[in-house]
Amino acid sequence: MPRVVVVGAGISGLATAYHLSRLRPDVEITVLESAHRPGGTIHTERSDGFVVEHGPNGFLDGVPSTLELAREVGLGDRLVSASDASRKHRYLFLDERIRELPRGPGSFLTSSLLPMSGKLRMMMEPMIGRGPGGPESVAAFARRRFGRAAADVFIDALVTGIHGGDPELLDVRAAFPRLTRYERESGSVIRGVMAAGREKKRAARARGESLQPQRMWSFRAGLRELIDAVVARLPAAPFCGVDVESVSRSESSWHVHGNSQTWVADALVLACPAPIQARIMSQLDSALSDRLAEIVCNRIAVVALGFRAADVPRPYDGFGFIAPQNTRQDLLGVQWCSAIYPDRAPGGMVLYRALCGGWHRAEVVDWPDDRLIAAVGHALRSAHGIDVPPAFARIVRWSPAIPQYMLGHPERVAEIDRLAAGHPRLFLTGNSFHGVALNDCTANAKSVAGRVAESLAGT
Numbered sequence: 001m002p003r004v005v006v007v008g009a010g011i012s013g014l015a016t017a018y019h020l021s022r023l024r025p026d027v028e029i030t031v032l033e034s035a036h037r038p039g040g041t042i043h044t045e046r047s048d049g050f051v052v053e054h055g056p057n058g059f060l061d062g063v064p065s066t067l068e069l070a071r072e073v074g075l076g077d078r079l080v081s082a083s084d085a086s087r088k089h090r091y092l093f094l095d096e097r098i099r100e101l102p103r104g105p106g107s108f109l110t111s112s113l114l115p116m117s118g119k120l121r122m123m124m125e126p127m128i129g130r131g132p133g134g135p136e137s138v139a140a141f142a143r144r145r146f147g148r149a150a151a152d153v154f155i156d157a158l159v160t161g162i163h164g165g166d167p168e169l170l171d172v173r174a175a176f177p178r179l180t181r182y183e184r185e186s187g188s189v190i191r192g193v194m195a196a197g198r199e200k201k202r203a204a205r206a207r208g209e210s211l212q213p214q215r216m217w218s219f220r221a222g223l224r225e226l227i228d229a230v231v232a233r234l235p236a237a238p239f240c241g242v243d244v245e246s247v248s249r250s251e252s253s254w255h256v257h258g259n260s261q262t263w264v265a266d267a268l269v270l271a272c273p274a275p276i277q278a279r280i281m282s283q284l285d286s287a288l289s290d291r292l293a294e295i296v297c298n299r300i301a302v303v304a305l306g307f308r309a310a311d312v313p314r315p316y317d318g319f320g321f322i323a324p325q326n327t328r329q330d331l332l333g334v335q336w337c338s339a340i341y342p343d344r345a346p347g348g349m350v351l352y353r354a355l356c357g358g359w360h361r362a363e364v365v366d367w368p369d370d371r372l373i374a375a376v377g378h379a380l381r382s383a384h385g386i387d388v389p390p391a392f393a394r395i396v397r398w399s400p401a402i403p404q405y406m407l408g409h410p411e412r413v414a415e416i417d418r419l420a421a422g423h424p425r426l427f428l429t430g431n432s433f434h435g436v437a438l439n440d441c442t443a444n445a446k447s448v449a450g451r452v453a454e455s456l457a458g459t
């Protein structure tokens with residue numbers, strides 16, 4: 001029986017193991033996980049009637065991979081979509097107050113977030129010629145195509161909300177591959193977005209459906225349901241509490257070492273963060289290890305606070321607000337969890353979740369709980385007028401949190417792939433390489449599982 005070891009039981013490792021078990025039911029799959037539970041950054045806690053996500057809050061249906069996985073593992077009737085209001089109303093936190101982001105061309109024209117000159121420059125984007133290609137920061141790309149004002153306001157907010165990073169440092173080709181594809185294929189991001197919209201409409205009509213706006217999804221009891229359902233469908237539960245330290249090779253096998261034990265495998269999948277993959281590979285291949293170590297991650301503290309609804313004088317309805325990183329605030333933003341999904345707070349209560357720290361304010365993650373709560377409380381006082389201490393608080397610290405696709409990331413990943421290909425049946429996956437969203441992780445997992453199965457053909 002061929003044996004495969006998967007290191008890391010986050011969604012990437014678990015989904016790889018799941019898809020592989022479907023493709024090759026005869027393969028023995030062992031998943032090793034250093035934490036005491038599977039799921040990685042996906043974890044939901046129910047406490048005092050609040051449903052608190054420790055990590056991600058949902059996934060979009062623009063890419064179908066996570067939705068498909070959820071349905072495959074029997075969660076079709078457990079799905080909940082984010083409220084209409086949370087899809088439509090998103091805000092920025094600037095100068096201690098909340099400002100709504102435009103929802104379409106009409107509100108863009110009347111928005112006070114950009115001066116008229118910035119709006120006109122942004123509307124000229126379809127007339128701007130293609131760039132030279134090659135490494136370019138998100139900020140430089142945005143300034144070139146949309147102008148400085150739009151880059152400072154909208155693109156910073158986008159980077160803060162998705163990557164918790166710095167647009168001057170992230171590589172646009174890796175952080176927002178769709179933007180560079182639109183420029184390449186349509187000569188303009190705006191034209192590319194419109195063409196993609198027309199194509200989606202056409203495909204929906206061909207299926208006899210009408211085009212639905214993109215939505216965010218979770219499950220009734222939170223994202224942990226996905227982890228539990230995938231784990232339940234694996235041929236064997238992950239081994240938790242196993243800190244994989246290194247790997248070595250004999251003639252045709254991998255030897256995986258951790259907790260003074262060794263697992264032998266025909267194929268090895270590393271699905272832990274790149275800095276950990278670097279450590280695991282260091283004795284076997286220092287060049288590969290060095291390149292993996294160049295992929296750095298930010299740090300984030302999640303601060304979930306519950307209040308009595310009666311204590312919130314300005315309860316906006318929507319997704320929440322982003323605190324753009326060029327203002328270097330303590331927090332990256334706040335999600336209005338109980339306005340996004342039903343049943344996230346007990347009756348008469350509301351639940352907010354702030355993400356604090358990020359690339360430029362990593363030190364915030366080390367603040368003691370009371371200082372973190374005070375920092376978030378300060379923002380909530382300005383934004384919502386809340387003047388009482390929270391009735392509920394839960395803090396989770398992630399380090400590493402989200403990998404940062406710094407300038408040159410695509411070339412770095414290509415070099416990592418080239419070096420990894422020198423080792424028979426070694427597969428590197430996880431959110432460090434080809435996208436940080438859950439959808440990227442689940443899509444990559446399916447493709448890695450296919451490649452592992454292919455590599456075992458004939459065994």
Ligand SMILES: Cc1cc2nc3c(=O)[nH]c(=O)nc-3n(C[C@H](O)[C@H](O)[C@H](O)COP(=O)(O)OP(=O)(O)OC[C@H]3O[C@@H](n4cnc5c(N)ncnc54)[C@H](O)[C@@H]3O)c2cc1C
Nearest residue numbers: 008010011012034040041055056057244430431436437438
């Ligand atoms: C605060 C936060 C909010 C987010 N919000 C969203 C969101 O709303 N939507 C979205 O799409 N994405 C979001 N993301 C991103 C998304 O959650 C992650 O990219 C994704 O969950 C990563 O999955 P993964 O399996 O690749 O990595 P991880 O979840 O990091 O899993 C890696 C696993 O490897 C294990 N491991 C590490 N070292 C070892 C070792 N030596 N031996 C064995 N095991 C090891 C770890 O314990 C972990 O379980 C968010 C991320 C964070 C941190």
